[in-house]
Amino acid sequence: MAKDLLHQWKVSESADLYGIKEWGAGYFDLNDKGEAVVRVRYPSGIVEVSLMDVVQGINARGLGSPVLLRIQNLLDMQITLINESFRKAMKTLEYKGEFRGVFPIKVNQQHEIINEIIQFGKQYHHGLEAGSKAELLVALAMIASTESPLICNGYKDAEFIDLGLQATQMGYKVFFVVEMPSELPLIIERSRATGIRPNIGVRLKIAAKGGGHWSDSGGDNSLFGLTATQIVDVVDALKAEQMLDCLKLVHYHLGSQIPNIRDIRVAVQETVRFYADLVEEGAAMGYIDLGGGLAVDYDGSRTNFVHSMNYNIGEYCLDVIEVVMQVLDDKGIEHPTVITESGRATVAYSTLLVFDVLEASRTETRDLPEKLPEDSQELLLNLEETLRIVNVKNLQECYNDAVYYREQVREHYKLGQITLRNRALAENYFLAIMKRVVTLKAKIKRMPAELENLESALFDVYYGNFSVFQSLPDSWAIDQVFPVIPLHKLNEEPTRKAIIADITCDSDGKLDRFADFHDVRRTIPIHDLDNLDEYYIGVFLVGAYQETxxxxxxxxxDTHVVSIRINEDGSFDFVAEQEGDTIADVVSIVHYDPKTLIRLFREKAELAVRQKRLTVSERRRVMDNYEAGMNGYTYFKR
Ligand SMILES: Cc1ncc(COP(=O)(O)O)c(C=O)c1O
Structure with a gap:
């Protein structure tokens, strides 16, 4: 891995290695000092801030890592991008309707996020989508414009419907999207009881399916939505109640992170057909809601790979509008307001997780003896010989032998026939052979399959101060890949390869899948920790779904959360700061009373005094420690 000594590693090589220009979408890059930077656009030009300056600011405020860093400007810029891209596409194609974005609260329910979306999005009448009663209550209080749609998906009971109807009476644009046939009679009944006419939508169970992680949200087997037959029933029921003028919207959601633009086009086309037929049935209509699915290019490859997307937002908007127009213009139907429920694409960029590396465990061979004593155990002598003779011609054979001998050593150890020291020696010989095989295999033409990924078995383990389960749950649950890079030292060559373990002591608590242009890489190139006081890593694009x-x-x-806003003059302000959970907070969640725990422990300390195991002043120190721990951060403190 190390290049020749004369080669001076360049920041541009780090940029290529980590692909930051590709997945960074113009927001993230590296500066000449070898630090990761965030860039935001102002009318006067682009402003750049080093993420290490932000980290120093966080440390100076006594918060430390791990920390979730929000960059408010990026949220604003994505809202602008989505709205302006639709406006531009509509203008280019001479579309007569309007665009309204809505943010699905489930994607990031945090107050600060919803508040920023509503306040900044006001200029675009950006709305909200609620999928539960709790989310509806949040949305009703937060929504700021009567022009912004409030889309109600999910299960709706009478209380839910009454709240939505009352908000409609107050002038808000609330849409009840019927997802189950049973919901319609309740909406009709509550409308009759309150005398308020609802805006009704129907969620379609379309035949089209998207690729990606959540492809089951679309297609015949999707859990939600109405079939063609059930939609006909809705039309007939509304007709019978003289409420067909209340039916205004069709909606579908193909699933999140749809990587292929073709799937999006196919789904839009099918949906617009339903829309046109409902117009022809006499429904009022006027709105077509295309759900979420707009992807994020996590690996920067611009392909239809599950972590990527083969289109950009501009192309997405043009394709959607073009398909809507193709179907409706043919039939002479007026252009409706197009709504999208993009969650991931709105918030993913705005947040990154920053953590420090605590230590590294290297797969390094210790110094091996010049020569083993002749009376050494046979398996050890075999391993020594294998290391001595391995070459390009016998590579595969030596690899197989080494694997076999190591297995035998482990078996013998279990039976008590090999000492601990000899087992350790054997493991070191094995590692030395594997390293030699990795060096030599570069010289062979036809690579045996077994040897292909051998490097990834020789990785180091870097221990990061964070929990995958708390901060990056999708990486564990659905193998989601996020861009991961060191935030500094990027003017130096990263000479090690590692996976990153968290501090949960769970074997699943690790990052071992990293963004790459071709498929996924199993290790990350990383710097040697020798002579480093501190080493920070950023996991980017984590604003969607992870916190929730x-x-x-x-x-x-919960980790600390810090939000910054970058100013036009290049300075930045800490605009919000949320301290992470204390241990008292988390034990309370699982129904321990922190005060009771302190009392129980105090009783133990007092008993120890009586038993003369502790002096009174030692007891006091022990209790101070316990109580400080209870009120402290749950993560590792340096
Ligand atoms: C109904 C609905 N709309 C929108 C979304 C958001 O999707 P995305 O984050 O892909 O934009 C979801 C997410 O699952 C959803 O269920």
Missing amino acids: LGDFHNLFG
Whole structure:
């Protein structure tokens, strides 16, 4: 891996290695000092801030890592991008309707995020999507413009419907999207009881399916939505109640992170057919809601790979509008307001997780003896010989032998026939052979399959101060890949290869899938920790879904959250600061009373005094420690 000594590693080589220009979408890059930077656009030009300057600012405020860093400007810029791209596409294609974006609260429910979307999005009448009663209550309080749609998906009981109807009476644009046939009679009944006419939508169970992680949200087997037959029933029921003028919207959601633009076009086309037929049935209509699915290019490859997308937002908007027009213009139907429920694409960029590396465990061979004593155990002598003779011609054979001998050593150890020291020596010989095989295999033409990924078995383990389960749950649950890079030292060659383990002591608590242009790489190139006081890593594009789905595995709680706003003059302000959970917070979640725990422990300390195991002043120190721990951060403190 190390290049020749004369080669001076360049920042541009790090940029290529980590692909930051590709997945960074113009927001993230590296500066000449070898630090990761964030860039935001102002009318006067682009402003750049080093993420290490932000980290120093966080440390100076006494918060430390791990920390979730929000960059408010990026959220604003994505809202602008989505709205302006639709406006531009509509203008280019001479579309007569309008665009309205809505943010699905489930994607990131945090108050700060919803507030920013509503306040900044006001200029575009950006709305909200609620999928539960709790989300509806949030949306009703937060929504700021009567022009912004409030889309109600999910299960709706009478209380839910009454709240939505009352908001409609107050002038808000609330849409009840019927997802189950049973919902319609309740909406009709509550409308009759309150005398308020609802805006009704129907969620379609379309035949089209998207690729990506959530492809089951579309297609015949999707859990939600109405079939063609059930939609006909809705039309007939509304007709019978003289409420067909209330039916205004069709909606579908193909699933999140749709990587292929072709799937999006096919789904839009099918949906617009339904829309046209409902117009012809006499429904009022006027709105077509295309759900979420707009992807994020996590690996920067611009392909239809599951972590990528083979289109950009501009192309997405043009394709959607073009398909809507093709179907409706043929039939002479007026252009409706197009709504999208893009969650991931709106928030993913705005947040990154920053953590420090605590230590590294290297797969390094210790110094091996010049020569083993002749009376050494046979398996050890075999391993020594294998290391001595391995060459390009016998590579595969030596590899197989080494694997066999190591297995035998482990078997003998179990039976008590090999000492601990000899087992350690054997493991070191094995590692030395594998390293030699990796060096030599570069010289062979036809690579045996077994040897192809050998490097990835020789990785180091870097221990990061974070919990995958709390901060990056999708990486564990659905193998989601996020861009991961060191935030500094990028003017130096990263000479090691590693996976990153968290501190949950769970074997699944690790990052071992990293963004790459071709498929996924199993290790990350990383710097040697020798002579480094601190080493920070950033996991980028984590603003969507991660905060909501995180859990308290091993009682690691919410991390600190810090939000910054970058100013036009290149300075930045800390605009919000949320301290992470204390241990008292997380034990309370699992129904311990922190005060009771302190009392129980105090009783133990007092008993120890009586038993003369502790002096009174030692007891006091022990209790101070315990109580400080209870009120402290759940993560590792340096
Ligand atoms: C109904 C609905 N709309 C929108 C979304 C958001 O999708 P995305 O994050 O892909 O934009 C979801 C997410 O699952 C959803 O269920």
